[in-house]
Amino acid sequence: MVKKIPLSTRLILTVALSFQSISLVQAAVLRVSQTDPACSRGKSLCYPTIQAAVEAARGGDSVEIEPGVYREKITIASKNTSPAAGEDDRIVIAAVTPDTVTIVEPGQSDKPDDDKSPHASDREARGLIMIHHSRYITLRSLTITGSKAAGIQLRGDQSGNLGIHLERNRLFRNGSRFDEGGILVGPGNSGTVIINNLVYSNQGSGIRIEGPAAGPSVDGPSASAKPQDDGGDEPIFLVENTIHGNGWNGVAVDASKPVMLVNNAITANGTADASEGGRVGVALRGSNDGLSLYNNLICGNRLGETSGEVFAGQHADNRTPLGTEATGVLATPECASSGGVYEAAAGLDGRPGTRDDDFKLLEAGTGHLPSPAIDRGVDPLALGLDLHFDTALYAADYAASNVRPVDKDINRPEDYDVGARELPCGCTNVCFSQCSIRVDPATGSSREVCAPSPFWDPSTQCCDSTTGQVDERHLGEAMTACPDTRVQNPSFSLCDDTDGCSAGNPLNKQNPTDPAEICGPHFRFGTLDPKEDLPCNNHDCCYETCNRTKNECDLAFNSDMLAVCNQPVSGFCATLVPNCIGWTVSYFDGVVAFSGSAYTNGQNRSCQCCLNK
Amino acid sequence: MLLKQVNRKLRAIVGLAIAGALLVDPAAAGVIITVRNTDAATGQKRTQRTLLSGDLVRTEEGNKASIARADLGKIYELSSPGPSCVEYSASDLALLRQKAQDEKRRMLESVAASAPTPDAQACLSSMVAEKSSRSFRVSYRKLGSVETLGKWKCERLTKDIEGVMVSEVCVVPLSALKLKRSDLAGLTEAGGVFGAAPSTWDQETLSLLENAQSIGYEAFPVKITVFDGSGHGRFTSQLASVALAKIPAKAFQPPTGCAPAPALLSSQ
Numbered sequence: 001m002v003k004k005i006p007l008s009t010r011l012i013l014t015v016a017l018s019f020q021s022i023s024l025v026q027a028a029v030l031r032v033s034q035t036d037p038a039c040s041r042g043k044s045l046c047y048p049t050i051q052a053a054v055e056a057a058r059g060g061d062s063v064e065i066e067p068g069v070y071r072e073k074i075t076i077a078s079k080n081t082s083p084a085a086g087e088d089d090r091i092v093i094a095a096v097t098p099d100t101v102t103i104v105e106p107g108q109s110d111k112p113d114d115d116k117s118p119h120a121s122d123r124e125a126r127g128l129i130m131i132h133h134s135r136y137i138t139l140r141s142l143t144i145t146g147s148k149a150a151g152i153q154l155r156g157d158q159s160g161n162l163g164i165h166l167e168r169n170r171l172f173r174n175g176s177r178f179d180e181g182g183i184l185v186g187p188g189n190s191g192t193v194i195i196n197n198l199v200y201s202n203q204g205s206g207i208r209i210e211g212p213a214a215g216p217s218v219d220g221p222s223a224s225a226k227p228q229d230d231g232g233d234e235p236i237f238l239v240e241n242t243i244h245g246n247g248w249n250g251v252a253v254d255a256s257k258p259v260m261l262v263n264n265a266i267t268a269n270g271t272a273d274a275s276e277g278g279r280v281g282v283a284l285r286g287s288n289d290g291l292s293l294y295n296n297l298i299c300g301n302r303l304g305e306t307s308g309e310v311f312a313g314q315h316a317d318n319r320t321p322l323g324t325e326a327t328g329v330l331a332t333p334e335c336a337s338s339g340g341v342y343e344a345a346a347g348l349d350g351r352p353g354t355r356d357d358d359f360k361l362l363e364a365g366t367g368h369l370p371s372p373a374i375d376r377g378v379d380p381l382a383l384g385l386d387l388h389f390d391t392a393l394y395a396a397d398y399a400a401s402n403v404r405p406v407d408k409d410i411n412r413p414e415d416y417d418v419g420a421r422e423l424p425c426g427c428t429n430v431c432f433s434q435c436s437i438r439v440d441p442a443t444g445s446s447r448e449v450c451a452p453s454p455f456w457d458p459s460t461q462c463c464d465s466t467t468g469q470v471d472e473r474h475l476g477e478a479m480t481a482c483p484d485t486r487v488q489n490p491s492f493s494l495c496d497d498t499d500g501c502s503a504g505n506p507l508n509k510q511n512p513t514d515p516a517e518i519c520g521p522h523f524r525f526g527t528l529d530p531k532e533d534l535p536c537n538n539h540d541c542c543y544e545t546c547n548r549t550k551n552e553c554d555l556a557f558n559s560d561m562l563a564v565c566n567q568p569v570s571g572f573c574a575t576l577v578p579n580c581i582g583w584t585v586s587y588f589d590g591v592v593a594f595s596g597s598a599y600t601n602g603q604n605r606s607c608q609c610c611l612n613k
Numbered sequence: 614m615l616l617k618q619v620n621r622k623l624r625a626i627v628g629l630a631i632a633g634a635l636l637v638d639p640a641a642a643g644v645i646i647t648v649r650n651t652d653a654a655t656g657q658k659r660t661q662r663t664l665l666s667g668d669l670v671r672t673e674e675g676n677k678a679s680i681a682r683a684d685l686g687k688i689y690e691l692s693s694p695g696p697s698c699v700e701y702s703a704s705d706l707a708l709l710r711q712k713a714q715d716e717k718r719r720m721l722e723s724v725a726a727s728a729p730t731p732d733a734q735a736c737l738s739s740m741v742a743e744k745s746s747r748s749f750r751v752s753y754r755k756l757g758s759v760e761t762l763g764k765w766k767c768e769r770l771t772k773d774i775e776g777v778m779v780s781e782v783c784v785v786p787l788s789a790l791k792l793k794r795s796d797l798a799g800l801t802e803a804g805g806v807f808g809a810a811p812s813t814w815d816q817e818t819l820s821l822l823e824n825a826q827s828i829g830y831e832a833f834p835v836k837i838t839v840f841d842g843s844g845h846g847r848f849t850s851q852l853a854s855v856a857l858a859k860i861p862a863k864a865f866q867p868p869t870g871c872a873p874a875p876a877l878l879s880s881q
Contacts, residue, residue: 563779
């Protein structure tokens with residue numbers, strides 16, 4: 001018998017299936033292009049402006065921005081507002097190619113030389129990119145400049161956000177005289193991650209984190225939409241940023257909620273005149289036990305490295321020029337000027353505050369130490385940051401993904417560099433790609449050491465440095481198969497296979513008619529015992545040492561023989577010294593002329609190689 | 614205790630006998646050169662002494678001594694305990710040198726055997742003939758620096774054989790040692806009769822004198838460092854003292870009953 005399903009049950013199933021079909025809608029990739037005509041019509045998920053794409057984006061979508069200068073203010077509002085929204089719904093707004101997308105305040109030039117209008121003299125209501133009432137938004141690899149207020153503003157309080165990630169952006173020449181600068185984070189905004197950004201030459205503070213009572217807040221007392229910050233005490237994270245040369249403070253914290261500063265380079269801030277609001281590296285207004293600092297480099301800021309009780313919370317391994325700010329702060333005098341930290345902060349054009357400013361770290365060289373930022377960061381895993389966000393975030397640096405850590409200085413225990421630039425190692429040989437830096441403590445000079453790549457076992461395999469192809473080693477034919485790339489066969493017992501001056505040679509044998517034997521060991525050149533330190537034995541050994549040249553072996557042989565002849569001796573045997581030298585001179589010529597095959601055989605026995613070379 | 618006293622008395626008697634013999638032994642003016650040799654590889658140190666008087670040479674090292682009598686055309690090898698004495702004539706030494714030449718030829722033939730073609734073997738033969746027909750070239754180069762060794766401030770030279778640097782020699786002028794060339798006549802005589810002076814130190818002395826023109830003065834070695842194939846000093850000989858002295862004639866007299874050269878030399 002077939003049992004009929006009641007109508008009420010069928011209705012419930014239908015509704016459930018409908019929700020299921022909604023949740024199965026695939027995340028979309030929305031393109032932004034100023035040059036593709038299709039985008040100007042808003043078709044095929046392609047848009048002419050970033051704002052248009054942002055408005056179209058739904059949970060889990062990606063907005064991929066093609067290269068260009070985009071003159072627009074962007075508002076990202078009320079995204080992922082569903083209470084069920086989570087990390088899977090993150091909307092990523094990013095340049096297709098890093099460092100190719102510039103967002104400029106409308107009416108401003110993206111070239112500083114063309115920037116004739118001053119920064120705002122009056123309070124602007126919003127940043128160039130403003131995010132409010134949103135959750136799980138990422139801004140990545142964007143250049144943001146020319147804003148009359150903050151470059152990026154996360155509104156707070158009733159307009160607040162949750163889980164905003166600002167990654168690998170370049171923010172310069174933004175701000176107003178009201179302490180708006182690179183990034184402004186309003187009250188709340190739990191779980192904000194600001195990581196691997198270059199924040200420099202902005203008018204106000206590089207990064208300012210406002211508190212509820214902080215003023216002047218740019219957020220209104222109320223907003224129509226529901227606040228999204230339900231993240232409780234989830235901290236705000238500032239990790240691996242380079243914050244340099246901003247007008248007010250490098251980082252200004254008004255918030256009472258937890259803020260973590262990890263591996264940031266906060267240098268040379270406070271460039272603006274006067275001192276209101278602070279001109280230091282890290283400023284804390286009020287008190288905040290939840291402010292914690294690990295492995296930050298805070299140096300060369302105009303009116304001091306810190307102000308307020310910055311180190312009242314947890315802190316470790318932070319560095320300042322004097323190290324006197326708190327117990328445990330490390331004195332690092334070489335960071336007092338930017339030249340001790342960065343190779344050429346002002347970039348190729350030599351002018352600070354321009355697009356090409358480059359915060360590549362100063363490598364060790366003659367007469368100066370390596371940048372104190374090199375290998376002085378902490379592994380964020382050790383701080384448990386992986387519990388809060390994806391480890392891929394801090395494995396990247398400003399320029400590239402998955403580049404940290406690189407061990408640039410074997411004299412320093414930690415591998416992560418401080419700031420947004422991880423100094424890359426220079427190993428370009430695919431077979432020897434594991435790079436580390438050795439610093440000569442005497443001269444301060446450094447050199448890169450390239451170790452075999454993980455996929456290659458040099459003891460049993462060889463590697464083609466052009467293709468990276470790995471092959472089994474071949475023995476016994478090195479001189480014909482790979483004369484230029486042969487290497488010592490590790491299984492060959494060095495110098496165990498010598499026969500002195502060759503088997504049958506009268507200078508080897510115990511021959512009573514041999515003058516060399518009559519005079520004892522004085523003029524003996526070789527024995528059949530390979531361990532004897534005699535010229536022929538050493539010569540055999542040299543021939544069987546992989547990659548020793550025939551010429552160097554022969555010359556050493558000649559000198560060894562002459563040393564035997566010239567050793568101190570007296571009596572009638574001394575009268576044979578001229579003969580001994582005569583033997584040497586002639587024998588050497590003979591060896592040079594006719595021992596080619598012996599050399600080749602010796603190298604073939606001791607060397608190994610790859611036939612694919 | 615008693616044994617010690619006996620030994621002491623015995624030594625005294627022997628000492629007196631030797632002193633008496635020296636007193637009655639005629640002595641002649643001469644030079645005594647003392648050198649200390651060091652083998653860097655083994656750390657072994659040995660002292661060698663050369664006594665020169667006229668054309669007579671005596672070398673001593675450990676329990677061995679050698680008397681070179683150019684006037685008789687003989688070298689006597691003495692050793693103790695034994696004592697033993699073996700007599701080598703100049704013709705024995707000539708034979709020995711000839712054997713050495715033969716050994717060289719055999720040695721080179723063994724090398725030539727590995728030559729890949731008859732042409733290559735002919736080339737080697739030609740090369741051997743050329744090398745055999747002349748003595749090897751020796752030259753000295755000044756390093757431009759001086760070294761203080763004990764009471765001597767010597768000039769540093771390098772010695773090349775056939776263009777290969779074999780040793781560094783630090784030298785002083787003969788006059789600095791209050792020596793004249795005639796004081797070293799025994800070495801020159803021995804070189805002429807036996808083919809070489811009877812010690813490597815003395816050979817270096819002769820070699821320096823032969824190259825006095827290029828060095829700029831008659832030089833005498835104070836220190837010789839012989840390099841090995843790795844460029845390190847392998848052997849070092851350093852002058853400990855040089856003294857003008859009366860040397861008893863007995864020092865150059867071979868003991869009676871010296872055995873002739875071994876049959877192995879003469880029979881071959």
